Amino acid sequence: MNNAGSVEVGQEVVMKNVGRLPVTFSRGEGSRLWDADGKEYIDFLSGISVNNFGHCHPDITAALRDQAGKILHVSNYFYLEEQIKLAHELTKLTNYHSVFFANSGAEANEAAIKLARKYGKTKLGGRYQIITAKGSFHGRTLGALSATGKPQYQEDFQPLVPGFAYAEYNSLKSWLGAITEQTCAVMLELVQGEGGVYPADPDFVEGLARICYKYNLLMIVDEVQTGLGRTGKLFAYEHFNMKPDIVTIAKSLGGGVPCGALMVNEKADIFTPGDHSTTIGGGAMAYAAGLVTLRLLQEPGFLDEVLRKGNYIKDTWEYWRREMPVIDGCRGLGLMLALDLKVPSKQVMLACLEEGLVVNAVSETGIRILPALNISREDLDEGLAIFKKVLKNL
Numbered sequence: 001m002n003n004a005g006s007v008e009v010g011q012e013v014v015m016k017n018v019g020r021l022p023v024t025f026s027r028g029e030g031s032r033l034w035d036a037d038g039k040e041y042i043d044f045l046s047g048i049s050v051n052n053f054g055h056c057h058p059d060i061t062a063a064l065r066d067q068a069g070k071i072l073h074v075s076n077y078f079y080l081e082e083q084i085k086l087a088h089e090l091t092k093l094t095n096y097h098s099v100f101f102a103n104s105g106a107e108a109n110e111a112a113i114k115l116a117r118k119y120g121k122t123k124l125g126g127r128y129q130i131i132t133a134k135g136s137f138h139g140r141t142l143g144a145l146s147a148t149g150k151p152q153y154q155e156d157f158q159p160l161v162p163g164f165a166y167a168e169y170n171s172l173k174s175w176l177g178a179i180t181e182q183t184c185a186v187m188l189e190l191v192q193g194e195g196g197v198y199p200a201d202p203d204f205v206e207g208l209a210r211i212c213y214k215y216n217l218l219m220i221v222d223e224v225q226t227g228l229g230r231t232g233k234l235f236a237y238e239h240f241n242m243k244p245d246i247v248t249i250a251k252s253l254g255g256g257v258p259c260g261a262l263m264v265n266e267k268a269d270i271f272t273p274g275d276h277s278t279t280i281g282g283g284a285m286a287y288a289a290g291l292v293t294l295r296l297l298q299e300p301g302f303l304d305e306v307l308r309k310g311n312y313i314k315d316t317w318e319y320w321r322r323e324m325p326v327i328d329g330c331r332g333l334g335l336m337l338a339l340d341l342k343v344p345s346k347q348v349m350l351a352c353l354e355e356g357l358v359v360n361a362v363s364e365t366g367i368r369i370l371p372a373l374n375i376s377r378e379d380l381d382e383g384l385a386i387f388k389k390v391l392k393n394l
């Protein structure tokens with residue numbers, strides 16, 4: 001038997017840089033996945049908020065097929081039609097001034113970090129320090145890892161890139177205390193995703209925006225996980241009474257094809273030729289899928305329905321909590337949610353997988369879900385029923 005695609009072979013030849021679960025998926029459609037043995041699963045994770053329109057959305061698939069037969073790459077010396085169209089659509093929707101395309105969230109954040117450094121150097125007399133949040137996650141490249149406020153991810157990779165300071169999430173006092181005469185920017189998530197799904201407090205975010213304005217610091221918001229509809233708004237910053245200078249996005253932008261982006265306002269639009277680049281930087285396939293993604297997100301009532309579905313899940317979980325003492329609480333925004341348990345989450349994640357539901361153990365006791373934004377009520381209920389059964393059997 002040809003077992004070239006089996007978990008056993010994967011465990012030998014695919015690098016063990018992350019802890020993978022012993023399942024090989026071979027097909028997906030909407031919010032359903034099938035593994036190599038044909039077992040069906042409900043997907044409540046969407047590839048960590050990448051497949052926001054489910055697997056193989058017909059419009060995204062058609063755009064990718066079409067683009068693959070048209071043109072893929074021309075280098076940075078030229079424009080690509082789809083690149084311009086996607087940048088135009090993003091700037092039209094947000095009023096940001098311009099867009100740089102990268103290949104991932106980490107790369108988008110690297111660009112933001114370099115931009116903040118240049119801003120400090122050229123506009124603020126040489127300041128270079130960026131303040132980020134404890135518990136944050138900004139990616140695994142060395143600069144993004146240095147920005148990440150999780151010492152456990154950083155230990156083996158010292159020395160890190162210098163010039164980062166870390167402050168308590170949701171504590172304005174802590175950020176004020178961290179600002180020095182070297183500070184040029186702050187960088188934060190509006191819902192900490194990898195940190196355990198912790199939404200930011202509006203008073204904190206709006207207070208921080210005021211501080212940035214007062215001290216002329218750049219405000220960078222990392223919307224790699226929260227962006228593009230995940231929280232029920234096109235961008236999570238729309239939940240707050242402020243607008244960042246720089247927003248980074250990635251994940252779902254390319255509809256499953258790698259793509260990251262950095263959007264800047266006029267004040268932060270300071271890169272000049274030669275400052276920053278990447279050979280592919282998204283690429284035509286990602287841009288084509290990105291255009292479909294933005295169109296789907298703008299369908300009337302779509303984002304309101306994301307919010308409604310998120311509230312429905314939270315209400316359901318609150319209801320379960322009354323009869324299941326194993327539940328400790330829940331939190332989140334839109335369809336970015338976590339359920340806290342009084343038992344280790346890994347055992348629950350594995351039991352869900354066994355029963356045909358994909359969820360994520362985001363912390364020792366927290367289960368994170370990121371269902372496709374267009375998940376049907378039927379799939380949602382079916383997934384919730386599996387989750388409930390697993391929790392009841394604990």
Ligand SMILES: Cc1ncc(COP(=O)(O)O)c(C=O)c1O
Pocket residue numbers: 048104105106107109137138139140189193194222223224225226250251
């Ligand atoms: C908020 C945030 N920033 C950055 C990243 C890194 O993105 P990527 O894995 O595409 O490099 C992630 C990934 O989970 C993220 O959640």
